[in-house]
Amino acid sequence: MQAALVGVTGYAGMILYQLLKNHPNVEQVHIYDHKISKNAPLSEVAPIFKNDSSVVAPYDPTTIMGADDVVFFATSSGVTSQLSAPYLEKHFPVIDLSGDMRLKTEQAYEKWYHKHSAPTAALQAATYGLAEFDSVKDATYVANPGCYATATLLGLAPLVQKHLINVKSIIVDAKSGTSGAGKKLSASTHFTEANDNLQIYKPNHHQHIPEIVQELQKWDSNVTTLQFMTTLIPVTRGIMSTIYAQVNPGVDEQTLLAAFHDTYDDQPFINFTGTDLPTIKQVVGTNNCDIGIAYNPETRFVMVDSVIDNMLKGAAGQAVQNLNALFGFSKTAGLNLQPALI
């Protein structure tokens, strides 16, 4: 197949480009960029690929829909809300890594992203693609989940789907490395601020709150809101979502362990490690989500530790999972990756 990519100059786009170049079912990756008016060498547009002889073409939806079978948008938020229309109109396959088409109403998007939304009809036409749970087989426009949302939803899924916890008691303390903020420098991601430091940010107004609630509601309609906090930590890649919730009467550690095994034992990218609590380092460089739990019988709270590489499972890797599901390729095609180890 022929794949189009928009956003190769960004962090998620460059990782996605590497994955697509090595994907056994992708013959060619065509790169398009919004800043150029005529074809340019990739080595000039994105100097990190200095030994790659590929050419980048100016962004043009008609060219993409004529030459390619699918387009990936690894673009900043606020971009695909303006660019999605021609693809939706023609039912052309899109995998969108941004948050623009994840929420289902204009009001919700504008409230949480503070940007102009795509029309509600377009939002409704997009399919949210948490790869382990949402079938995108018949979708055309896939809204790839956010990084924090992925780690948090995968950590909560067995508990909420099997009604093992009081959903009003859920508290999430999530931490991310600085690459999650993209390539643009900001005061908080500046080395001097990020290094040797921990910074809580967007308290109670992180844009992934409504996304997580929206997905949890599919599993349990009693979920209405979420206590969710985000912290910037001094690592480059990786997210740890630490989740707390009070278990329902009759639930014990064995019930919890069995629920996670039952949900995840046949999922190639989820490693349930039981009471061994995973670290960020063990997943960085892979498309895996490693999950462990600690149950406290005195407080009757379960703690779930869910870790991912934000650039892979939280962005480009999950986008490839969605590609594989959309086109019927093997679940693991292009995603046989190894962690960096140290």
Ligand SMILES: NC(=O)C1=CN([C@@H]2O[C@H](COP(=O)(O)OP(=O)(O)OC[C@H]3O[C@@H](n4cnc5c(N)ncnc54)[C@H](OP(=O)(O)O)[C@@H]3O)[C@@H](O)[C@H]2O)C=CC1
């Ligand atoms: N980093 C992460 O861990 C995750 C990121 N995401 C989402 O994925 C998307 C990309 O993230 P990330 O790579 O970190 O962001 P970056 O800021 O690193 O890159 C953004 C990319 O979007 C391009 N872009 C900006 N404006 C336009 C436009 N008007 N038309 C076309 N392209 C445009 C940029 O090109 P240029 O700079 O050349 O203008 C750049 O290639 C974002 O929406 C982000 O929220 C999702 C999950 C995790």
Ligand SMILES: CC(=O)N[C@@H](CCC(=O)OP(=O)(O)O)C(=O)O
């Ligand atoms: C560390 C850091 O700043 N992370 C970003 C990651 C979220 C993201 O990529 O947002 P969308 O995909 O929803 O646009 C943040 O917290 O906003």
